[in-house]
Amino acid sequence: MNWAGVSEPFQEWWAKRTRAGWFDVTRIPFDEMEGWSFDDETGNLVHASGKFFSVEGLKVTGGNGRGTWTQPVIHQPEFGVLGILVKDFDGVPHCLMQAKMEPGNINTLQLSPTVQATRSNYTRVHGGRPTRYLDHFRGPGRGQVLADTLQSEQGTWFWHKRNRNMVVRVTEDVPPHEDHQWVSWDDLRRMLRIDDLVNMDSRSVIASLPFPPDPEVPTAPAHHSLGHVLSWFTEAKTRCDWTARLVPLAGVPGWTRSARRIADGAGDRFDVIAVRVQAGNREVPGWTQPLLAPRATGLAAFLVRRIGGVPHLLARAGHEPGLLDRVEIAPTVQLPDATAGGDGPAPPFLDVVEGATREQVRFDTVLSEEGGRFYHARTRYRLIEVGDEVPVRVPPDFCWTTVSQLRELVGHGHYLNVEARTLLACARSL
Amino acid sequence: MNWAGVSEPFQEWWAKRTRAGWFDVTRIPFDEMEGWSFDDETGNLVHASGKFFSVEGLKVTGGNGRGTWTQPVIHQPEFGVLGILVKDFDGVPHCLMQAKMEPGNINTLQLSPTVQATRSNYTRVHGGRPTRYLDHFRGPGRGQVLADTLQSEQGTWFWHKRNRNMVVRVTEDVPPHEDHQWVSWDDLRRMLRIDDLVNMDSRSVIASLPFPPDPEVPTAPAHHSLGHVLSWFTEAKTRCDWTARLVPLAGVPGWTRSARRIADGAGDRFDVIAVRVQAGNREVPGWTQPLLAPRATGLAAFLVRRIGGVPHLLARAGHEPGLLDRVEIAPTVQLPDATAGGDGPAPPFLDVVEGATREQVRFDTVLSEEGGRFYHARTRYRLIEVGDEVPVRVPPDFCWTTVSQLRELVGHGHYLNVEARTLLACARSL
Numbered sequence: 001m002n003w004a005g006v007s008e009p010f011q012e013w014w015a016k017r018t019r020a021g022w023f024d025v026t027r028i029p030f031d032e033m034e035g036w037s038f039d040d041e042t043g044n045l046v047h048a049s050g051k052f053f054s055v056e057g058l059k060v061t062g063g064n065g066r067g068t069w070t071q072p073v074i075h076q077p078e079f080g081v082l083g084i085l086v087k088d089f090d091g092v093p094h095c096l097m098q099a100k101m102e103p104g105n106i107n108t109l110q111l112s113p114t115v116q117a118t119r120s121n122y123t124r125v126h127g128g129r130p131t132r133y134l135d136h137f138r139g140p141g142r143g144q145v146l147a148d149t150l151q152s153e154q155g156t157w158f159w160h161k162r163n164r165n166m167v168v169r170v171t172e173d174v175p176p177h178e179d180h181q182w183v184s185w186d187d188l189r190r191m192l193r194i195d196d197l198v199n200m201d202s203r204s205v206i207a208s209l210p211f212p213p214d215p216e217v218p219t220a221p222a223h224h225s226l227g228h229v230l231s232w233f234t235e236a237k238t239r240c241d242w243t244a245r246l247v248p249l250a251g252v253p254g255w256t257r258s259a260r261r262i263a264d265g266a267g268d269r270f271d272v273i274a275v276r277v278q279a280g281n282r283e284v285p286g287w288t289q290p291l292l293a294p295r296a297t298g299l300a301a302f303l304v305r306r307i308g309g310v311p312h313l314l315a316r317a318g319h320e321p322g323l324l325d326r327v328e329i330a331p332t333v334q335l336p337d338a339t340a341g342g343d344g345p346a347p348p349f350l351d352v353v354e355g356a357t358r359e360q361v362r363f364d365t366v367l368s369e370e371g372g373r374f375y376h377a378r379t380r381y382r383l384i385e386v387g388d389e390v391p392v393r394v395p396p397d398f399c400w401t402t403v404s405q406l407r408e409l410v411g412h413g414h415y416l417n418v419e420a421r422t423l424l425a426c427a428r429s430l
Numbered sequence: 431m432n433w434a435g436v437s438e439p440f441q442e443w444w445a446k447r448t449r450a451g452w453f454d455v456t457r458i459p460f461d462e463m464e465g466w467s468f469d470d471e472t473g474n475l476v477h478a479s480g481k482f483f484s485v486e487g488l489k490v491t492g493g494n495g496r497g498t499w500t501q502p503v504i505h506q507p508e509f510g511v512l513g514i515l516v517k518d519f520d521g522v523p524h525c526l527m528q529a530k531m532e533p534g535n536i537n538t539l540q541l542s543p544t545v546q547a548t549r550s551n552y553t554r555v556h557g558g559r560p561t562r563y564l565d566h567f568r569g570p571g572r573g574q575v576l577a578d579t580l581q582s583e584q585g586t587w588f589w590h591k592r593n594r595n596m597v598v599r600v601t602e603d604v605p606p607h608e609d610h611q612w613v614s615w616d617d618l619r620r621m622l623r624i625d626d627l628v629n630m631d632s633r634s635v636i637a638s639l640p641f642p643p644d645p646e647v648p649t650a651p652a653h654h655s656l657g658h659v660l661s662w663f664t665e666a667k668t669r670c671d672w673t674a675r676l677v678p679l680a681g682v683p684g685w686t687r688s689a690r691r692i693a694d695g696a697g698d699r700f701d702v703i704a705v706r707v708q709a710g711n712r713e714v715p716g717w718t719q720p721l722l723a724p725r726a727t728g729l730a731a732f733l734v735r736r737i738g739g740v741p742h743l744l745a746r747a748g749h750e751p752g753l754l755d756r757v758e759i760a761p762t763v764q765l766p767d768a769t770a771g772g773d774g775p776a777p778p779f780l781d782v783v784e785g786a787t788r789e790q791v792r793f794d795t796v797l798s799e800e801g802g803r804f805y806h807a808r809t810r811y812r813l814i815e816v817g818d819e820v821p822v823r824v825p826p827d828f829c830w831t832t833v834s835q836l837r838e839l840v841g842h843g844h845y846l847n848v849e850a851r852t853l854l855a856c857a858r859s860l
Contacts, residue, residue, distance in 0.1 A: 079668045119668070138665075148661035150668075164668055166661075230841070231578035231596075235568075238509045238549065238580075238594055324755065325844075411660070412842055414755075 001197070006190045013181050017099035018109055020178075022280035025103045029259040030274045033288040038257075043250025045272070045290055051120055052076070053373070055262075055272055055290055057252040058159060060321045063242030066339060070252040072262055072272055073322055074292060074373055075159045079150060081122060082201045083115040083137040083166035085174060086146070086209070087182070093211045094182040096133070096174065097202065102371030103277045104291050106378065110199040110368060111191060114180065115166075132177055136168055143170040147208035150413045151421065152328060153200075154369065155320025156338045157270070157292050159246060162324070162413070165205050185211050189429035195366045196378070200418065203367065207410050207421040212428065222402045223307040223392065229315075232399045233415075236317030237327045239396075242339070244321040261293075269336065270294045273375060291375040297366065298379035299335040300419040301353040302427070304362060305386045305400070312400040313427065314349070314390070318417055328417040329409065332398070348395060356384045363426050381423055383430070403427055431627070436620045443611050447529035448539055450608075452710035455533045459689040460704045463718040468687075473680025475702070475720055481550055482506070483803070485692075485702055485720055487682040488589060490751045493672030496769060500682040502692055502702055503752055504722060504803055505589045509580060511552060512631045513545040513567040513596035515604060516576070516639070517612070523641045524612040526563070526604065527632065532801030533707045534721050536808065540629040540798060541621060544610065545596075562607055566598055573600040577638035580843045581851065582758060583630075584799065585750025586768045587700070587722050589676060592754070592843070595635050615641050619859035625796045626808070630848065633797065637840050637851040642858065652832045653737040653822065659745075662829045663845075666747030667757045669826075672769070674751040691723075699766065700724045703805060721805040727796065728809035729765040730849040731783040732857070734792060735816045735830070742830040743857065744779070744820070748847055758847040759839065762828070778825060786814045793856050811853055813860070833857055 003011055030038070035048045045055035053076035061068050085096040100112035114133050115122075122131040122138075136143050147167040154161070176182060183191075188206065191198050198206070224232070254265050262272040271293045278286040303314040318330025319339045333353050340347065363383035370377070392400065406424050409415040416424065433441055460468070465478045475485035483506035491498050515526040530542035544563050545552075552561040552568075566573050577597040584591070606612060613621075618636065621628050628636070654662070684695050692702040701723045708716040733744040748760025749769045763783050770777065793813035800807070822830065836854050839845040846854065 077673065145657055145661045148657070148664045150664055164664060227575055227578070231575045234578045234580055234594060234843075243507065413664075414844055 001194060004190050004193055006187050006194075007184070010181060010183060010187055014099065017179065021101060023101050023103055023108050024278040024280070026276045026278075027260065028274050028276045028288065031259070032276070033274050033290070036274070036288065036290060038249075042248035044248060052289075055249060056159065057247040057249040058244060058321055059247045059252075060242055060244045060339070063339070066344075070247065070254065071264070071269070071321075071338065072249055072252060072255060073159045073246070074157055074161070075246065076161055076373075078119040080118040080163045081115050081134070081137060081166060082113045082163050082205050083133075083168060084202070084205045084209070085114045085133060085136055085143070086167060086169050087171070087174065089182065092184055092186075094184050095188060095209070096176060096180055097183045097188075098180050100179070100199070101279075102199070103275055103289070104373065104375040104377065105199070105371035106196040106368050106376055110371065111197055111202055112199050113202050113205050116201050132180070133174070136170060136174070137166050143168040146210050147205075147411065149208070149411065151204055151416075151418070152323055152413070153418050155323035155328070155417065156336060157322065157374070159322045160324045161322065163201070163204075165208055167205060167208050167210070185209075192426055192429045193363070193365050196368045198367065199371065200367070200369045200422070203422040203425045204418055206425040207416070207428075221308070222310060222405060223312055223400050226405050226408060229399055229401055229405055233317060233327075233329065236397060237325070240319060240326050242319070242326070244326070268295055269338075275375070292373060292377070293375035294336070294377045296336070298377075299333060299353070299382070300331040300379050300423060301333045301382035301384055302423050303332045303349060303352060303386050303390055304383050304427075305390055307392060307400060310402060312402055313406065313423075314394065315399050315401045315406070315420070317397045320417065323417070325414050329406070329415055329420055330417045331419050331423055334419055348398070349390070352386060352390060353382060353384050356382075360385050362430060365426070367422065379419065379422075381419075381426055383423065383427060431624060434620050434623055436617050436624075437614070440611060440613060440617055444529065447609065451531060453531050453533055453538045454708040454710070456706045456708075457690065458704050458706045458718065461689070462706070463704050463720070466704070466718065466720060468679075472678035474678060482719075485679060486589065487677040487679040488674060488751055489677045489682075490672050490674045490769070493769070496774075500677065500684065501694070501699070501751075501768065502679055502682060502685060503589045503676070504587055504591070505676065506591055506803075508549040510548040510593045511545055511564070511567060511596060512543045512593050512635050513563075513598060514632070514635045514639070515544045515563060515566055515573070516597060516599050517601070517604065519612065522614055522616075524614050525618060525639070526606060526610055527613045527618070528610050530609070530629070531709075532629070533705055533719070534803065534805040534807065535629070535801030536626040536798050536806055540801065541627055541632055542629050543632050543635050546631050562610070563604070566600060566604070567596050573598040576640050577635075577841065579638070579841065581634055581846075581848070582753055582843070583848050585753035585758070585847065586766060587752065587804070589752045590754045591752065593631070593634075595638055597635060597638050597640065615639075622856055622859045623793070623795050626798045629798060630800045630852070633852040633855045634848055636855040637846070637858075639858075651738075652740060652835060653742055653830050656835050656838060659829055659831055659835055663747060663757075663759065666827060667755070670749060670756050672749070672756070674756070698725055699768075705805070722803060722807070723805035724766070724807045726766070728807070729763060729783070729812070730761040730809050730853060731763045731812035731814055732853050733762045733779060733782060733816050733820055734813050734857075735820055737822060737830060740832060742832055743836065743853075744824065745829050745831045745836070745850070747827045750847065753847070755844050759836070759845055759850055760847045761849050761853055764849055778828070779820070782816060782820060783812060783814055786812075790815045792860060795856070797852065809849065809852075811849075811856055813853065813857060
């Protein structure tokens with residue numbers, strides 16, 4: 001791993017955590033899974049307890065994009081907590097980060113938030129040990145809440161999935177468990193440039209961190225007022241002409257189930273697979289579970305352009321079938337785009353992203369998506385600086401916004417999709 | 431009508447509009463409706479064109495309230511525009527308001543926004559005349575957008591219903607059509623105290639008006655920071671333990687359909703009825719349509735209490751089966767409460783509202799809900815001032831908030847329900 005200036009103590013801790021445990025992840029046939037089966041009536045892939053999550057069908061109706069179409073989708077109704085504790089050490093803000101293994105992760109171990117727990121986990125409905133540090137986020141003794149919103153996750157693969165993103169400041173002494181480490185913002189921003197290190201949940205919460213403060217730009221305002229941006233977004237939602245709903249997985253045409261996978265006919269989207277996980281650390285028992293395995297590395301890129309001297313990101317009103325409100329603010333270009341289908345025209349500005357020169361590339365890192373649900377799902381995140389060749393006037397689904405404006409919107413739910421939040425975290429690391 | 435200080439020119443205009451037209455609304459059997467029928471397969475009440483709206487079934491599953499239950503619900507997927515134009519005359523802000531007839535209205539005529547149009551209306555997919563003043567809200571020539579958000583409507587009677595609430599400022603001359611009148615904020619605030627005059631759509635948009643400015647309270651801050659309020663709301667959402675979905679109306683037990691109505695067994699919620707509308711004004715043709723007729727006048731009340739000298743409203747995380755995100759900020763007490771069922775305990779603080787003395791009542795007016803979908807649906811809106819007898823510490827579903835905080839939240843969707851927005855408009859009129 002190219003540590004790119006990350007501090008030595010962190011590197012040493014990470015090496016130790018890497019040696020401390022590993023997962024052996026094996027792809028298995030569906031019928032070797034324990035507790036998981038296809039429901040006789042619906043064909044949905046469900047757990048015998050009715051808990052965890054299920055793989056069901058998603059049907060999209062109407063719209064000028066692909067018309068009516070279906071796909072499998074992961075349904076996990078409950079809200080988990082993704083929380084980062086922050087604390088100043090000698091005036092320097094630090095985040096308490098966790099080294100966490102997930103079966104779908106590239107490298108198994110990635111950097112996670114202080115707390116990353118489903119509701120079933122943290123309410124301990126099925127027993128189990130208490131979630132570490134949870135008391136700092138919930139209940140009477142918690143710290144100062146700096147951010148607390150429900151944020152969406154991949155609307156291409158999840159149905160209405162959201163997690164509670166929290167940032168909590170503490171002033172008291174909070175000793176790190178061996179899986180946890182206090183990390184300075186300076187280290188964290190360097191880590192964001194390392195492939196497959198900072199996991200999706202961390203990036204999502206980092207987008208809401210109160211540091212670094214936005215630079216003061218008193219004389220150069222944003223190209224559009226925040227009111228204009230909100231109006232643009234509302235207008236885009238009213239143009240949305242499709243609806244989506246869950247259907248039985250058995251009723252999803254064009255996808256075939258074999259012993260080891262559910263795959264689309266064209267084979268260019270994703271597989272649903274089953275894995276057996278065996279942990280090198282004896283304390284963690286093994287288990288089996290389904291995972292969604294995308295066929296290709298995704299792409300998420302914001303164009304960045306100075307307007308009146310102020311850097312602006314080109315936001316897009318992105319349509320995703322699994323988002324609760326169907327449309328959220330997305331990167332300028334994002335692939336895969338389920339609503340576009342496979343044979344439509346190339347998305348606007350893809351040529352600009354793909355044709356960028358080395359000088360134009362401000363950020364370019366391949367990062368992993370949620371390793372608890374996705375198998376080796378990776379996205380290439382890019383910030384591409386452009387000039388006058390990309391005009392200030394853009395098509396109706398696009399709007400030039402500042403980092404400050406996106407930061408303000410990420411203080412609420414239903415605005416930035418998870419890829420836009422990752423890129424907002426990355427933009428703030430520059 | 432007790433005009434309570436409203437200016438003479440307005441009264442004269444209103445009298446003229448009242449004489450200019452009337453609706454004759456007659457209840458008819460369902461089978462005398464034209465274009466409307468019950469679908470053979472689903473039992474849903476639908477229009478032959480597939481447009482307008484439909485009456486379908488709603489099923490709620492889980493939850494500690496009523497468990498699993500069903501009811502009819504109005505389904506109208508498209509977003510309309512509710513827009514108010516504002517303009518300064520001699521430095522005094524005015525709103526362009528409309529005298530508009532709706533079949534379900536008490537008094538037929540009520541005060542509406544400048545524009546109140548469904549998307550089918552204003553995009554003129556079926557021909558018809560252009561919507562007056564719409565160009566000020568949409569397209570290149572529009573004025574300065576001061577507010578533009580999608581806001582929910584009654585989650586007890588509608589499925590995922592939202593309308594686009596807009597406030598647009600103009601500086602140029604905009605002559606009022608005979609159905610329209612420029613109304614000063616001073617007149618408008620007096621009108622809010624008159625029973626059944628300012629319609630629901632107006633009140634919803636008035637909640638977003640930029641005037642009057644909030645009083646400056648430099649030394650006395652809100653009891654909770656806005657961040658705390660957002661965190662309280664997020665926490666309340668994560669406790670939500672029920673789900674809702676549309677089902678065929680034929681599959682809704684406990685409700686019976688007769689020739690002239692669909693009614694619940696207990697007869698204490700609402701009827702779905704059919705009406706024939708004949709207009710006194712020959713220019714408007716007659717039509718037939720279904721309406722939802724509640725059995726009783728509703729109640730929506732905020733408790734108001736000074737904390738540290740600053741007035742606070744007691745907000746509640748309100749659960750409504752038809753809301754897209756299930757939970758929105760609601761008045762302290764709101765009846766009917768579909769999720770509570772008919773035989774549960776009285777809602778918290780209802781005794782305080784009902785036991786209020788004359789001195790405690792800051793606002794008390796009976797106002798109508800949407801007369802295009804509801805028949806004589808009225809709600810008693812109240813602001814009740816309380817003292818130390820209502821503690822600062824309140825149950826988890828409640829939170830003390832300031833008017834300024836609610837104003838900030840109403841700048842986004844998914845926060846305040848329509849009854850809370852009406853009361854916010856009323857609170858700002860004091």
